[in-house]
Structures are given as C-alpha cells and as structure tokens.
Amino acid sequence: MNKPLAALGIHLFNSANGFKTSKKMNKDWLKTFKSCCVVLFLAAQINVFTGCQDDLPADSYYTFTGEMMSDFLKNREDFSLFRRIVERAGKLDFLDTRGARTLFPPINSGVEAFLKEKGYASVEDIPVSYCDTLLKACLVERIIYTYDLGKTQQENNQLDLPLIIQTDGDTLDANHMVLSIINRRAAIINELKNDSVENGVVHPVDKVLIPNTSLGATLLDENHSQFSIFYEALRRTGLLDSLARYRDESYEIWKEDYPRFKPNIVCGHDTDIFTAKRPDHRYSGFTLLIVPDEVLYEKYSDRFNEDMTMEEKIDALYRLAEEKYDDHAAAEIFGLNKPVPENPEGKTYKQLFWNKHSLTDRHNPLNMFLSYHILDRLFESTAKLVNCWGVHTQYANPTEWISTLLDFSTIKLEKVYSTVDPAVEHPTDFYINHSVASIYNSGQRVRGAHLSLPDADNFSLNVAYYYVDDVLAYDETMRNNVMNTRMRIDFYTVWPELTNNKIRLCGNVTQPYGSYDNTENGTEGGGYNYYIPSNYIKGLKMNENAIFFAQRPKIGMTSAFDDCVSILGTYDLTFQLPNVPPGTYELRLGYGSMPDRGIVQMYVDNVPQGLPLDMREEGDSPIIGGLYNGWNGWRNSEENANGIYTSEELEENARVMKNNGYYCGPKSLYSGNDGTSGPQYSAAKCTLLYNLRATLRRKICNVNIKANTPHTMRIRSVFTPTGRGVFHLDYIELVPLGICGPGGLGEDQY
CATH class of the missing domain: 2.60.120.260 (Galactose-binding domain-like)
Incomplete structure (x- = not known):
C-alpha cells in the first residue's frame, strides 16, 4: 500500500472532523474532498487486488468518529425521550445522513411537560404519524447559528411552517443571558446552543415545538379576550368566515404540467x-391589524367604555366606520353611489346597504372598515413585514404599499427611523399609514398607528394578527396626505x-x-x-x-x-x-x-x-444623457472628493434626463453590504443607486x-x-x- 497516500487520506479525514466547528460548509471543498476519497478508495483497492502485502500498524488505519445528529441524541441521556420519539417516527437513520440542517431537540423535562399537556402516559402513546410531525417541526434544512440571528428571524421547518425566533432582549435566563424564544413557546438553552455536529448544528430547547395547524377563525376564537369588540364585529360582518382560504387543491393537480x-x-x-x-403549493393567507378593546376605551373614550353592552359597542364601532367613509370621494372610489343592478327602485349601494341590518355586504360601512384592517397576504412575523435591505435610512424609511380586502385600497407599512422622522415615539418600530412632515403634505406629519405583537400566539396556517394603537381607514387623511408622495x-x-x-x-x-x-x-x-x-x-x-x-x-x-x-x-x-x-x-x-x-x-x-x-442602454448613453463618473463612482464633488460634478451640474443634468424620459x-437605495448580518449602509462598502449608471x-x-x-x-x-x-x-x-x-x-x- 502507498503509505504517503494513506497519510494524505488520514489528513483529509481529520480535516473533515475539524471542519464541523466552522459556520458554513464549503460545498466546493466537500466536492473535492469526496473526489479525493474516491481516488483513495480505488487506490487502496488496486493495492489489495495486486497482492500488496504491507502490514501496517493498527494506528495507521483511520476510523470515522464524527458525531451526527443521531449520535447527539444517543450519547446524551437528557434527550432519551426525544430520541425515542425519533425512533418511533422511523427517522433516526435520517438524522445519521449527510446534510446541512438545524435541529431544535427538547430536553426530557420538556417532553414530560408535553406528555402531560397532551394527556399521553408515555412516549409510546404518541401516534407514530405525530412523532414524525414533532421531528419535522423542530428541523430546518439549513444551518443556523444563534450569533447570526436578528432581533426577529423567520425560518421554515420541514413541515413548511414558520419558526419565529425572537432574540429581543425581553427574556433572560437564570444567568441573566438573553434567550432566543421560538414561536413564543420554547427557549433555546444558552448553555447547550450552537453544538456543531457533522451534518449541521443542534440547539436544545426547553419545550417541545408543537406545530400550529389551525386556521384563522380558530386562532382568533381562542385568543380574542383582548379584542372582543373587533372579534364580534368580524363575526357579525361574516369576515371571520372569509378567512378560511388556505391551499388551492386544484394547483396540486395542474402543477404537474410543469417540471419541478x-x-x-x-x-x-x-x-x-x-x-x-x-x-x-399555492397558499392563500391574511394578516389582520387589530385594534384591542383597551385602545378603543382610551383613544375613543367618548364612544366606548367597558360598562357598555356588546350591542352598544358594535353600534359605536358602526358609527365610527360611517364617519370614516361618509364623503363624496369615498363614495366614488368604492362605488357607493352606483345603482344596484338588481334593485327595481334604482337605489344606490349606499342607500341600500348603509344600515346595521346589512353588515355582511361589502359596501356596508362596518364591513368596509374591517376589510381595510385585513391584508390580502400572510406575514407570520415582523421579519418579513417590510423589506429593509438596501434602504439608506438616512434618507428614507423602508416602506411597503400593500393591498387590503377593501377593494381599491392600499395600506402603508413602514419601519420608521428617527433619522427620517425625529418625532417618532418608537424608533425602528413598525407604523401603519405614517407620514413624515414634508412640503408635499403642507408640513402636516401623520403619526399613523404603531404596530405591536400580541402576548398570545399570533399566527396560524393562513392568518396572522398584530395589534395597532389606533383605528385605520382609507379616509381623506390617508388618501390626500399620506399618499400624496x-x-x-x-x-x-x-x-x-x-x-x-x-x-x-x-x-x-x-x-x-x-x-x-x-x-x-x-x-x-x-x-x-x-x-x-x-x-x-x-x-x-x-x-x-x-x-x-x-x-x-x-x-x-x-x-x-x-x-x-x-x-x-x-x-x-x-x-x-x-x-x-x-x-x-x-x-x-x-x-x-x-x-x-x-x-x-x-x-x-x-x-x-x-x-x-x-x-x-446605461445612463450615460446618448439617448439618456446622464453624467456619471465611471460605472459606479461618486457623482457629486460636494458630497465626496471622488465626485467630479457639482450640484448645479447635476441639477441641470436631471433636467436633460427628464426631457429624455x-x-x-x-x-x-444602495447596493452592497457593510459586512454585518443586517441591512446597513456603509459608504466604504456600498454604492448608492444614484451613482450607478446601470440603475435607472x-x-x-x-x-x-x-x-x-x-x-x-x-x-x-x-x-x-x-x-x-x-x-x-x-x-x-x-x-x-x-x-x-x-x-x-x-x-x-x-
């Protein structure tokens, strides 16, 4: 046998074991490594079959001793109950395979609490199919280390359901270290987290991660104690029933006409x-922006109080809705002044449906009011609410304009920074229909509604909900002020x-x-x-x-x-x-x-x-006429020494470009990253799209x-x-x- 080649093989294998502590797996290296292994194996076989009789000492042979996720569970007694769940699911061998995964296994006390919660005498009583579900619920098909986590991070598990990981500093362990909480249920145990194995990383948790498989109506029914008025209004308008759409089963058939x-x-x-x-798949989803009862009692104390009956509260909400949409422009936008086709008397939608007996009609004011509080898509967490990447917050707030269930309406979602709006009460938090004071709204700042997370579970398969600290409306203030931009x-x-x-x-x-x-x-x-x-x-x-x-x-x-x-x-x-x-x-x-x-x-x-x-055609093309200092250089010499044009020159050039369309x-907006895991502008590492001749x-x-x-x-x-x-x-x-x-x-x- 070729001893130098064997020694090289030992070195490669030992390098592979040492690699498990690195953050990301280098796939190109692994491909080379596997190729080398094949070569080594074939070389060894050639030597065997050509009669090589070299006798090597026992310590010259390499034995693979790397720990996989399956070994992690086998070698630690505090995971014996979860290991048995995995065994009953028939997936222990799967955790022994190569990959790049993240596992959140519960310790034994967490499994015991789960058994008690669900009424199981032991792990053996859990149905096999549910054991499989519990494993998939805590397994993510990519490597995630806690030091890479943002304040709120959303990942999908093997059930294609979200894991919302919050590391916001609000929850500490006994050692006063910040905890990462998953789906408001399980905490990653700080002393045990970031344990690398050959096929990924393991973060032990203190409770079993239970997938939420309920639909929206069930979620709201179980958690509406703080928003009883809003919930009752949703029920009476029939909008609660409209939150049932989840998966388009017809797509499961016709998608096969397209390659995977x-x-x-x-x-x-x-x-x-x-x-x-x-x-x-083809999923549908909804996000509700809910006004809690306490907000109505405080901000609209002249209309609502705790001592009122529910009937009186719904009447008060109805009157508020009428006021929000009782103007000529709203009647035009929503077709309220159009005649109802099937009505023999020629009455308009407003004449026919603006009453408390027609709450289920989409032209009814309370129905319209609530529909505007429902987005036509699912945001399970604030991590995906607004795309903050590439936004220079010295100049603008990250903002999305999203359609709602109220026809012909839009809502503004915004992460507000004090660099843009010094008057903001909660910097870097999310606001709805906010507007900074500017010349375009006559200097009239609109605070909007501050968004916050409920204390209870706030998402299901197809519905998520958040709290806002004021009512929302597609009213004159929104249309004429916030959207005049x-x-x-x-x-x-x-x-x-x-x-x-x-x-x-x-x-x-x-x-x-x-x-x-x-x-x-x-x-x-x-x-x-x-x-x-x-x-x-x-x-x-x-x-x-x-x-x-x-x-x-x-x-x-x-x-x-x-x-x-x-x-x-x-x-x-x-x-x-x-x-x-x-x-x-x-x-x-x-x-x-x-x-x-x-x-x-x-x-x-x-x-x-x-x-x-x-x-x-790029920006310096004759048909566009832009002045650019190279492909991505600074344009303005008054802002940076590398610029070659003055503000006056660029202002004149803006006229030329505009005349050309x-x-x-x-x-x-910028391209690049400052080297951190989050979106942040750095002049040394990022380029404003304003300076790029290719972005127009x-x-x-x-x-x-x-x-x-x-x-x-x-x-x-x-x-x-x-x-x-x-x-x-x-x-x-x-x-x-x-x-x-x-x-x-x-x-x-x-």
Missing part, C-alpha cells in the same frame, strides 16, 4: 446560470402569492451568488430561486413562452431591496397596477440595465406608451387613475438579443403629478 425544476436559466452575466424551482412599490409586493408561498425574502439575504444557485438542492443560505407557472398569480396574464423568474434576494445586487423579478423568453404579460387614489400620476419603472436585457413596448390599459424601452437611480428610472406615461376602476400595465418584448432579452421587473413608482417638480428636482433624487 427548470435548469440553465441565464439571467445577468453569462456566468450567472440559475436553477429555478416550481412553487410546491412618491410611492415606490417593489414588484415582489405587487402579487400576494409571492409572500404567501415563501418566495419573497426567502433564505439568507447575506449569502451571495454561488454555484449552488444552479443546483436543485437550494442555497447555502436557505431558499430557492423560483419560476412561476402561468395562471399561478391571480390577475397576471402571461404567455406560455415567457419565464417568470423570481430570483432569491441577496446583497450586492444592482436592484432595489436586493431582489428582483425577471421575465425571460418571448414575453407578453399584463397585470393590474397597485391601488392609488383617483388622480393623475407619473408612472415610472425602476430597473437595471445590462447587455443581456431586451427591448420592450409598454402599455397602460392596453394603450402603447411612447417608444420601446431598450434595457441595454429618464431619472437616475434613487439616493435612498424610466417615465412610462402620465396615467389618469379613475375611481372604482382597475388599471393595467402590459409589457411585450419586441427584441430579444441572443434569445435572452431579460426584462427586469424591479419596482414601479406612482407619483402624483402635482409633486413631480420641474426638471426632476427635489424628492425625485430620493
């Missing part, structure tokens, strides 16, 4: 080759399906592009790249030749919010524009230019708008938004170079025409 994976998707540079996954809308939030099916903000955003993006195993950071079949997204019409590619988010992309949707092939797609109040708006498309991009004709309400957009990228905004047209009318945008490819011609759906902007400003000055830079 679509390989070799070229999107970006020639070296960026992706494999995209078809969505496993440049509304920048990420395409990932245009379609609820991308949120409901864990496609938006999937995986670890800090994990850059790698070779694993072109495999069917997902990424090292968790999550997948997805392709969306035709007819999957409601209201999106797309030809079968098109590929709707939802690229996973990752830092360093030259895209807003570090994510983007790309359309490939010979495409023709139509979708509904987001809901905004009636009026005239400048409609803009934000995108990144690249040599592989295509040329598209854009339409609004099926009317062609201007010349086709050539996405191959373009704006530069925004100053409030194109004015599509001025669009007249009419009341009670859906408006559509259509995008059709007219040129696809080399068969690719990628169309970049990054974000759109809807800007009230009255605030655009001459020459693209002022807020257009941000």
Whole structure:
C-alpha cells in the first residue's frame, strides 16, 4: 500500500472532523474532498487486488468518529425521550445522513411537560404519524447559528411552517443571558446552543415545538379576550368566515404540467446560470391589524367604555366606520353611489346597504372598515413585514404599499427611523399609514398607528394578527396626505402569492451568488430561486413562452431591496397596477440595465406608451444623457472628493434626463453590504443607486387613475438579443403629478 497516500487520506479525514466547528460548509471543498476519497478508495483497492502485502500498524488505519445528529441524541441521556420519539417516527437513520440542517431537540423535562399537556402516559402513546410531525417541526434544512440571528428571524421547518425566533432582549435566563424564544413557546438553552455536529448544528430547547395547524377563525376564537369588540364585529360582518382560504387543491393537480425544476436559466452575466424551482403549493393567507378593546376605551373614550353592552359597542364601532367613509370621494372610489343592478327602485349601494341590518355586504360601512384592517397576504412575523435591505435610512424609511380586502385600497407599512422622522415615539418600530412632515403634505406629519405583537400566539396556517394603537381607514387623511408622495412599490409586493408561498425574502439575504444557485438542492443560505407557472398569480396574464423568474434576494445586487423579478423568453404579460387614489400620476419603472436585457413596448390599459424601452442602454448613453463618473463612482464633488460634478451640474443634468424620459437611480437605495448580518449602509462598502449608471428610472406615461376602476400595465418584448432579452421587473413608482417638480428636482433624487 502507498503509505504517503494513506497519510494524505488520514489528513483529509481529520480535516473533515475539524471542519464541523466552522459556520458554513464549503460545498466546493466537500466536492473535492469526496473526489479525493474516491481516488483513495480505488487506490487502496488496486493495492489489495495486486497482492500488496504491507502490514501496517493498527494506528495507521483511520476510523470515522464524527458525531451526527443521531449520535447527539444517543450519547446524551437528557434527550432519551426525544430520541425515542425519533425512533418511533422511523427517522433516526435520517438524522445519521449527510446534510446541512438545524435541529431544535427538547430536553426530557420538556417532553414530560408535553406528555402531560397532551394527556399521553408515555412516549409510546404518541401516534407514530405525530412523532414524525414533532421531528419535522423542530428541523430546518439549513444551518443556523444563534450569533447570526436578528432581533426577529423567520425560518421554515420541514413541515413548511414558520419558526419565529425572537432574540429581543425581553427574556433572560437564570444567568441573566438573553434567550432566543421560538414561536413564543420554547427557549433555546444558552448553555447547550450552537453544538456543531457533522451534518449541521443542534440547539436544545426547553419545550417541545408543537406545530400550529389551525386556521384563522380558530386562532382568533381562542385568543380574542383582548379584542372582543373587533372579534364580534368580524363575526357579525361574516369576515371571520372569509378567512378560511388556505391551499388551492386544484394547483396540486395542474402543477404537474410543469417540471419541478427548470435548469440553465441565464439571467445577468453569462456566468450567472440559475436553477429555478416550481412553487410546491399555492397558499392563500391574511394578516389582520387589530385594534384591542383597551385602545378603543382610551383613544375613543367618548364612544366606548367597558360598562357598555356588546350591542352598544358594535353600534359605536358602526358609527365610527360611517364617519370614516361618509364623503363624496369615498363614495366614488368604492362605488357607493352606483345603482344596484338588481334593485327595481334604482337605489344606490349606499342607500341600500348603509344600515346595521346589512353588515355582511361589502359596501356596508362596518364591513368596509374591517376589510381595510385585513391584508390580502400572510406575514407570520415582523421579519418579513417590510423589506429593509438596501434602504439608506438616512434618507428614507423602508416602506411597503400593500393591498387590503377593501377593494381599491392600499395600506402603508413602514419601519420608521428617527433619522427620517425625529418625532417618532418608537424608533425602528413598525407604523401603519405614517407620514413624515414634508412640503408635499403642507408640513402636516401623520403619526399613523404603531404596530405591536400580541402576548398570545399570533399566527396560524393562513392568518396572522398584530395589534395597532389606533383605528385605520382609507379616509381623506390617508388618501390626500399620506399618499400624496412618491410611492415606490417593489414588484415582489405587487402579487400576494409571492409572500404567501415563501418566495419573497426567502433564505439568507447575506449569502451571495454561488454555484449552488444552479443546483436543485437550494442555497447555502436557505431558499430557492423560483419560476412561476402561468395562471399561478391571480390577475397576471402571461404567455406560455415567457419565464417568470423570481430570483432569491441577496446583497450586492444592482436592484432595489436586493431582489428582483425577471421575465425571460418571448414575453407578453399584463397585470393590474397597485391601488392609488383617483388622480393623475407619473408612472415610472425602476430597473437595471445590462447587455443581456431586451427591448420592450409598454402599455397602460392596453394603450402603447411612447417608444420601446431598450434595457441595454446605461445612463450615460446618448439617448439618456446622464453624467456619471465611471460605472459606479461618486457623482457629486460636494458630497465626496471622488465626485467630479457639482450640484448645479447635476441639477441641470436631471433636467436633460427628464426631457429624455429618464431619472437616475434613487439616493435612498444602495447596493452592497457593510459586512454585518443586517441591512446597513456603509459608504466604504456600498454604492448608492444614484451613482450607478446601470440603475435607472424610466417615465412610462402620465396615467389618469379613475375611481372604482382597475388599471393595467402590459409589457411585450419586441427584441430579444441572443434569445435572452431579460426584462427586469424591479419596482414601479406612482407619483402624483402635482409633486413631480420641474426638471426632476427635489424628492425625485430620493
């Protein structure tokens, strides 16, 4: 036998054992390592079969002694009960296989508490199928270390259900160390956490993680003691029953017409080759923004008090709803002044349904009021509520504009920073329908409603709920003040399906592009790249030749919010524009230019708008006319010594660009990362989209938004170079025409 080769084998195997303490597994190294193992094995076999008679001392042979997750459970007595659960599920061998997983096993006292809670005499009484469920509930298919956790982090377990991990400093252990709490139930034991094994990492917990498999009505029924008025109103309006939608079973059949994976998707540079996954299911979900009873008693003490009967409380809420929507503009937006077709007397919807006997009609004021408090998608945690990546909070707050169950309405979700709004009471917390004082709202700041987490379980399979400290309404203040601004809308939030099916903000955003993006195993950071079949997204019409590619988010992309949707092939797609109040708006498309991009004709309400957009042209192209200091250099010498243009020069250039139908990228968005695990701007490591000549905004047209009318945008490819011609759906902007400003000055830079 070749002794130097054998020694090399021992070194490689020992290196593999030492590798288990590192944070992330290097897949390329593992591939090389496995190849070496094969070579070593074959070399050994050749020596055996050619009659090699060398006798080696026993200590020259290597024995694999690495501990797997199965060994972790076997070798520690305090996990004997959970080990038996795994054995009864028939999955102990699975925990002995290679992988990159995170396990949250409960200690024996936690299992004993679970047995008592569920009425089982012993582990042997737990049904085998439920044992399998309990294992999958505490197993995540990627490695997570606690030192990488954010204040709130959301992961999916093997049941495709969320694990919400909160490390906010509110809960301490006996040693006064901060605890990480999972789903408001189980605490990761600090003395035992981050225990690396060969196939992942183990975080022991003090209680069994029980998956919440109830639907929304059950969740609210079990937890409504603090919001009895809101709950009763939901029940009387029938909106409680409307929260039953969960999984589209028809998709389980027709999804088989599409391959589970679509390989070799070229999107970006020639070296960026992706494999995209078809969505496993088609889920629906809802998020409720609930006003607790105590808030109504305190803020509306002239209307509500604890001594009132429930009937009186519902009457008071009904009158409040009437006041919020009893104006001419609201009647136009929601069609309240339209005649009811089947009514022989020609009465309008308002005349017929504005009474306390018609609470279940969607035109009823209380029904409208509550519908506006329900988002048409599921946010199980605040970790996914607002995409904060790539937002420079010196200039702007991370913001999402989301549709609700009230037709033709939108709600503003915002993480408010004191750098943007010094008057904010809870910096870096979430607010609904907040607006900082500016020239666009006559200096009138709108506080909005502060969002907070309930003390009880706040999410189920298809419903999550949060508390707000004031009522919400799509009223005159919201429409005329809060929404009288440049509304920048990420395409990932245009379609609820991308949120409901864990496609938006999937995986670890800090994990850059790698070779694993072109495999069917997902990424090292968790999550997948997805392709969306035709007819999957409601209201999106797309030809079968098109590929709707939802690229996973990752830092360093030259895209807003570090994510983007790309359309490939010979495409023709139509979708509904987001809901905004009636009026005239400048409609803009934000995108990144690249040599592989295509040329598209854009339409609004099926009317062609201007010349086709050539996405191959960068900002310094003659047809755009931008002044740029290189590809991503500083432009303004007054802000940085590396800039070569003055503010006056750039202001004049903004006029030139606007006359050509373009704006530069925004100053409030950036590409890159400062090296931390969270979104944060660093001038040394990040580049403002304003300075990138490849990130632009194109004015599509001025669009007249009419009341009670859906408006559509259509995008059709007219040129696809080399068969690719990628169309970049990054974000759109809807800007009230009255605030655009001459020459693209002022807020257009941000």
